[in-house]
Amino acid sequence: MSTLIVYYSYTNNNRILATHLQQQLDADLTEVIPKRKRFKLSILFDLLFKRRPKIQPIKEQWSSYDQIFFIAPVWDMQIAHPMKTLLDQLKDENLPRFSFATLCSGRQGQQKSLEQQLQQHLGKPAEQVFQLEINELLPPEQKGKVQYTSTYRIDAQRIHAFDDQLTQLIESITSTDKHQKHADA
Numbered sequence: 001m002s003t004l005i006v007y008y009s010y011t012n013n014n015r016i017l018a019t020h021l022q023q024q025l026d027a028d029l030t031e032v033i034p035k036r037k038r039f040k041l042s043i044l045f046d047l048l049f050k051r052r053p054k055i056q057p058i059k060e061q062w063s064s065y066d067q068i069f070f071i072a073p074v075w076d077m078q079i080a081h082p083m084k085t086l087l088d089q090l091k092d093e094n095l096p097r098f099s100f101a102t103l104c105s106g107r108q109g110q111q112k113s114l115e116q117q118l119q120q121h122l123g124k125p126a127e128q129v130f131q132l133e134i135n136e137l138l139p140p141e142q143k144g145k146v147q148y149t150s151t152y153r154i155d156a157q158r159i160h161a162f163d164d165q166l167t168q169l170i171e172s173i174t175s176t177d178k179h180q181k182h183a184d185a
């Protein structure tokens with residue numbers, strides 16, 4: 001099974017998730033890079049004005065992969081805008097099946113919203129949408145408090161706190177692959 005992981009990350013959390021999964025899945029990896037340097041204010045303006053920041057071109061043979069994995073932060077329930085720019089560009093591509101994962105704070109109702117956004121941008125549903133929630137790593141007194149959740153930075157060691165979920169994630173992709181092969185046979 002060939003997998004391409006495409007990620008965007010502003011403060012590195014999702015970069016660490018993407019590189020971790022790349023190793024686990026033996027996948028190819030490519031990064032969404034905005035054309036102009038981004039600041040916190042850029043994120044705010046993206047959200048306020050629903051902007052789509054320009055990104056550097058990504059030249060991938062999308063249809064040559066068995067599946068694509070998109071990875072990006074969530075900002076105010078929205079998939080990070082540089083990733084949205086790419087998703088819009090891919091709407092008419094012959095994309096293979098795709099999934100989405102994010103290392104985010106965690107917020108109620110977000111799962112459905114992320115599924116809907118992917119459907120809207122790409123015109124077909126994601127196979128899987130995974131949220132790894134920073135809230136789960138915080139002590140009780142810090143859970144759900146934006147000053148702790150939005151400033152939390154994971155590293156290559158701490159990502160192992162999600163090992164159980166990451167194993168499930170990898171298994172579900174592998175079993176989807178087996179199911180697909182069975183259906184195609």
Ligand SMILES: Cc1cc2nc3c(=O)[nH]c(=O)nc-3n(C[C@H](O)[C@H](O)[C@H](O)COP(=O)(O)O)c2cc1C
Pocket residue numbers: 008009010011012013014015043072073074075076077078103104105106107110149150151152
């Ligand atoms: C302005 C802002 C808004 C955010 N909104 C949400 C949100 O609605 N839901 C959520 O789960 N996380 C939210 N987060 C948390 C980020 O998704 C989280 O910090 C993420 O790990 C950052 O990824 P990165 O380091 O790859 O850029 C927000 C963070 C910022 C800075």
